[in-house]
Amino acid sequence: MARIELKYCTIRMKDGLNGTGLVNQPTTVPAAGDTSLSLDTLALNTLTPEKVPVGATFTVVGETQPPYTAPDRLNNTFAQVHTVTGRTQATTAAVNAAQTVTLTTVADYFTLTFNGQTTAQIAYNAAAAAVQAALDAVFNAAFSVSGAAGGPYTVTFIGTLAGSPQPLMTAAPGPAGGTVVVASSVVGVVPGADVTTAITFSPPLGPGTYADDAVVTFGPQQINIKMGDGNLTYTEHRDYQYLLDRGYLDTVREPKDVPMDVKVDGVYEHIVSITGENVTPIEALEGTGRASEWVSSSADQCEPYCIDLEVDYEPPCAPSQAELSVFPMFRAETREMNFNAATINLTGKCFVKTPIITRPNA
Numbered sequence: 598m599a600r601i602e603l604k605y606c607t608i609r610m611k612d613g614l615n616g617t618g619l620v621n622q623p624t625t626v627p628a629a630g631d632t633s634l635s636l637d638t639l640a641l642n643t644l645t646p647e648k649v650p651v652g653a654t655f656t657v658v659g660e661t662q663p664p665y666t667a668p669d670r671l672n673n674t675f676a677q678v679h680t681v682t683g684r685t686q687a688t689t690a691a692v693n694a695a696q697t698v699t700l701t702t703v704a705d706y707f708t709l710t711f712n713g714q715t716t717a718q719i720a721y722n723a724a725a726a727a728v729q730a731a732l733d734a735v736f737n738a739a740f741s742v743s744g745a746a747g748g749p750y751t752v753t754f755i756g757t758l759a760g761s762p763q764p765l766m767t768a769a770p771g772p773a774g775g776t777v778v779v780a781s782s783v784v785g786v787v788p789g790a791d792v793t794t795a796i797t798f799s800p801p802l803g804p805g806t807y808a809d810d811a812v813v814t815f816g817p818q819q820i821n822i823k824m825g826d827g828n829l830t831y832t833e834h835r836d837y838q839y840l841l842d843r844g845y846l847d848t849v850r851e852p853k854d855v856p857m858d859v860k861v862d863g864v865y866e867h868i869v870s871i872t873g874e875n876v877t878p879i880e881a882l883e884g885t886g887r888a889s890e891w892v893s894s895s896a897d898q899c900e901p902y903c904i905d906l907e908v909d910y911e912p913p914c915a916p917s918q919a920e921l922s923v924f925p926m927f928r929a930e931t932r933e934m935n936f937n938a939a940t941i942n943l944t945g946k947c948f949v950k951t952p953i954i955t956r957p958n959a
Contacts, residue, residue: 598832601908601922603824603863609907610881611817613894614653620811627657627807633797634813649793650818650890653681654871658812660805677803678816678871685795691760694785698728698768699749703775709752711736711766718771722747754785761785817905818891820870820881822941827863829908831924833951834858854950859906859924861943878941882929895926895948903928903948916958923953 619637620627627634634657636649660677700707706718709732716731723731728750729742739758744750754763762785768777786792834855840848870876880886884893884902893902906924926948933942 598830601829603827603829605910605912606824607909608822608824609819609909610878611819611894611905611907612891614650614815614817614892616815618813618815620813626809627802627811629802629804631802632799633795635795636793647790647792648686649681649684649796650892651681651684652818652890653815654678655813655815657802659807660803679798679800681796681798683797684793686791687794689786689790689792691788692783692786693753693755693759694763695751695753695783696766697749697751697780697782699778700747701776703770703777705771705773707768707770707777709766709768725750751782761787820868820876820878822868822878823866825864825866830860831952832858856946856948857950859927859945859947861941863941865939865941879932879934882932901928919956919958921955921957925949925953
C-alpha cells in the first residue's frame, strides 16, 4: 500500500470530455469580442457525447492576448479558457465515413485490414479501381475508392457501412518495407443524430488571428478540492502465478489484471469549480445534479460512469518536489462528506493497475 499525504495537495475530479471540433463559419471569421461560434458537426462527432455540455471549457487556436489565463503547470504554458453557457442542437443528415490511405516508399505491395479481415496483396502502384476491387472481394461492395495510382487513396464507406462512424482500417506494407498510414478524413454521422451545431460562451474571444476553421479544443469539466490534511492511500494488486516443471520453479506469469484500490480520507479547505458552478464532489462522483452533463472518463460509454482523480502536490517551500498523481477511471464504491466538519471520505477502484505519476520540476 502506498500513501500520499494530502497536506499541500489539491484533488481534482475530472470528467472524460476531451476532444476537438472545428469552427465552421462560412460567412464570418471569428473575431475578438465574439461570444458564439458555429461548430462543424462532422468534427464534433468525435466528441462524446454529441451534445456539448453546458459548463464545458475550451480553447481556440489563434487567440494571442487572452483577457483571462489559466496555467498548465506541467507544460509551462498559458491558454485562454472559455466556458460554454448555451448550445444549439440540430438533427443531422447521414454522412458516410471516409479514410485516407497514404503509401511512403512502398515498393512491392500492401494489404488493408478491417474488422479482422484482410485483403489480398495490393500492388504499391495500383489504381483506385484495383484497391476497390481488393476490398470488394472481402467486404462485398462496402467501399468506394478514389485517388491517383499509388495513392493517396480515399476510401469511403458505403452500402451497409454507410451513414455511421467506422473504426480505422489498419494497413501493412510488403516485405520490401515502407509505411502505409491510414487516417480518418470524414467522421461518419448517423442520420437523425442530435448534435451541437453552435455554442455560446464566456468570456468573449480576446485579440488574435483567427481562421474560418480555427481549431476548438474541449477540455474536461472539473472541480478542485484544496486539501488541508489527510491521506490518500492506494493498493496495487498483482496476481502472479508460479509454475513448476517436475516439482521445480520454472517460470512466473501474470494471468489476470486486478484493479487498483483507492481510499481518500481527509479534511478540505475549499471546493472550487473551474466553471463557477456549485458542483459538489458527490455530484461529480455520481454524474448527477449540477454534474449531470459530465461525461464518463471511460472510453466505453456503456460502462458505469467514472471520473479521473488527480492529486497535485505543491509544497510551498520545495517546488522541486512537486508531483502529480493521476488515478484514471475511478469509481467510488463508498462516499461520505460532512460539510460541517469539511471532511471527505471515499473508497473505490480504478480501472487500471497503477497510477500515472509525473514530476514536472524533476
